[in-house]
Amino acid sequence: MSSLGLIPLLALLGCAPTPAPTPTPTKPVGPLTATEAAKLEPVGDPVDLEITSAPHVPPPITRDTPAKLVINLEVKEVQKAISDGVDYVQWTFGGDVPGRFIRVRQGDSVEFHLNNHPDNKMPHNIDLHAVTGPGGGAASSFTAPGHSSQFSFKALNPGLYVYHCATAPVGMHIANGMYGLILVEPPGGLPKVDREYYVMQGDFYTVGKYREKGLQPFDMQKAIEENATYVLFNGSEGSLVGDKALTAKVGETVRLFVGNGGPNLVSSFHVIGEIFDRVYTEGGSNFQENVQTTLVPAGGSAIVEFKVDVPGTYILVDHSIFRTFNKGALGMLKVEGPDDKPVYSGKEIDDVYLADKAASTAPPVPAAGGVLSKDDQIKAGGLLFAGTCSTCHQADGKGIEGVFPPLAGSDFLLGDVERAIGVVVNGRSGPITVNGKDYNSVMPPMSNLNDDEVANILTYVTNSFGNSGGVVTAEQVKKVRASTPRPPGAAH
Numbered sequence: 001m002s003s004l005g006l007i008p009l010l011a012l013l014g015c016a017p018t019p020a021p022t023p024t025p026t027k028p029v030g031p032l033t034a035t036e037a038a039k040l041e042p043v044g045d046p047v048d049l050e051i052t053s054a055p056h057v058p059p060p061i062t063r064d065t066p067a068k069l070v071i072n073l074e075v076k077e078v079q080k081a082i083s084d085g086v087d088y089v090q091w092t093f094g095g096d097v098p099g100r101f102i103r104v105r106q107g108d109s110v111e112f113h114l115n116n117h118p119d120n121k122m123p124h125n126i127d128l129h130a131v132t133g134p135g136g137g138a139a140s141s142f143t144a145p146g147h148s149s150q151f152s153f154k155a156l157n158p159g160l161y162v163y164h165c166a167t168a169p170v171g172m173h174i175a176n177g178m179y180g181l182i183l184v185e186p187p188g189g190l191p192k193v194d195r196e197y198y199v200m201q202g203d204f205y206t207v208g209k210y211r212e213k214g215l216q217p218f219d220m221q222k223a224i225e226e227n228a229t230y231v232l233f234n235g236s237e238g239s240l241v242g243d244k245a246l247t248a249k250v251g252e253t254v255r256l257f258v259g260n261g262g263p264n265l266v267s268s269f270h271v272i273g274e275i276f277d278r279v280y281t282e283g284g285s286n287f288q289e290n291v292q293t294t295l296v297p298a299g300g301s302a303i304v305e306f307k308v309d310v311p312g313t314y315i316l317v318d319h320s321i322f323r324t325f326n327k328g329a330l331g332m333l334k335v336e337g338p339d340d341k342p343v344y345s346g347k348e349i350d351d352v353y354l355a356d357k358a359a360s361t362a363p364p365v366p367a368a369g370g371v372l373s374k375d376d377q378i379k380a381g382g383l384l385f386a387g388t389c390s391t392c393h394q395a396d397g398k399g400i401e402g403v404f405p406p407l408a409g410s411d412f413l414l415g416d417v418e419r420a421i422g423v424v425v426n427g428r429s430g431p432i433t434v435n436g437k438d439y440n441s442v443m444p445p446m447s448n449l450n451d452d453e454v455a456n457i458l459t460y461v462t463n464s465f466g467n468s469g470g471v472v473t474a475e476q477v478k479k480v481r482a483s484t485p486r487p488p489g490a491a492h
């Protein structure tokens with residue numbers, strides 16, 4: 001596979017195997033090493049980069065020098081139809097799922113602004129797999145609603161990369177649609193084609209069954225079990241069907257930038273009636289030829305290219321085929337033009353297929369009897385707090401004014417511990433006053449935590465940040481859980 005990929009690359013570089021003297025290229029063409037790219041300096045004034053919503057991609061880059069690019073990406077939490085009559089609150093990079101397509105050149109310097117719309121309820125950040133650095137930018141881009149973060153990076157490696165939100169609970173942010181693609185073109189670009197499109201798969205988990213009408217909440221338990229209710233291309237069923245189908249003309253070459261946001265499922269990406277002439281597997285630099293179905297990992301990508309020879313409707317599917325017919329993973333490419341009977345002569349039937357626990361230290365182990373001492377509960381709770389609660393309430397428990405209420409010195413928390421258990425287990429929304437300040441937002445149920453974990457976290461919280469309290473027991477949590485109804489979508 002790599003040798004196949006190297007032939008055109010060597011040709012591009014002017015390294016033909018003949019001993020004839022090769023002319024010195026006037027501009028760099030073909031991929032550079034990351035070390036070479038790191039040395040490039042931007043030429044010219046900063047440029048505001050155009051980013052596009054799917055299925056569109058920005059035009060190929062014609063610059064032959066690296067540039068400084070400014071990207072503004074706005075996070076919006078929006079209610080959208082994911083199927084006919086089925087609404088869902090999607091968390092988006094730019095207003096749609098998948099997020100805006102970003103196209104840069106290897107060696108470009110990017111100044112990235114992540115803007116979290118003031119109407120949003122959740123904090124968000126961004127991890128771009130194209131970024132070399134801690135968290136792919138996540139560590140520098142944590143942004144509360146109504147705030148904006150800036151960080152900069154240089155695009156060192158060419159390829160097609162996924163970006164996604166990495167704010168806890170990470171799985172939930174991705175499941176709600178927080179992913180997109182960034183293409184880093186090698187100098188000289190990709191080979192010229194006639195059409196380029198952006199298709200990204202994702203799995204969705206709703207409380208109601210497939211196509212059950214109404215506004216559907218996220219179902220944490222189904223997500224944990226990887227039991228997807230919907231598997232969708234470009235964020236909704238029918239996003240690439242009918243007059244929204246992709247189009248091409250006979251004789252043209254089509255390139256699809258294919259991504260998979262997951263959060264859980266890998267895609268067996270296939271186009272019914274076509275053979276991929278080339279697949280840049282996993283979005284990397286080398287291509288494989290003559291491929292029927294390509295595997296696109298969760299958090300991964302592929303670039304597929306094919307020439308369309310005969311007219312008709314070609315169906316984009318996940319060939320894990322129940323997902324296509326029973327979960328929504330179906331798109332269309334409509335090709336117009338004259339028949340080519342020798343290539344395909346049958347009768348053409350259109351529409352035939354329309355039918356965080358990231359604890360870095362091991363938690364304390366209970367002594368005989370299965371019960372932790374208060375100190376050990378605080379220790380275990382502290383580890384969990386760091387991966388679960390601190391995203392919003394902050395590591396120092398002071399919260400963020402107007403957005404996330406404080407746990408440090410909180411009269412609400414310390415006044416009634418059983419009520420606080422209820423908040424953690426079942427979530428809370430609507431107006432609340434903490435230490436005389438008003439808040440009105442949403443805390444999702446932390447229903448992925450078991451009784452012991454909730455007890456430990458609350459023991460930690462009520463004995464940290466200057467708070468002093470007693471012990472919260474798993475028995476107390478169990479009682480609250482049993483006496484309050486499980487909110488829709490909460491884990492069991």
Ligand SMILES: [Cu+2]
Nearest residue numbers: 124165167173
């Ligand atoms: Cu997010």
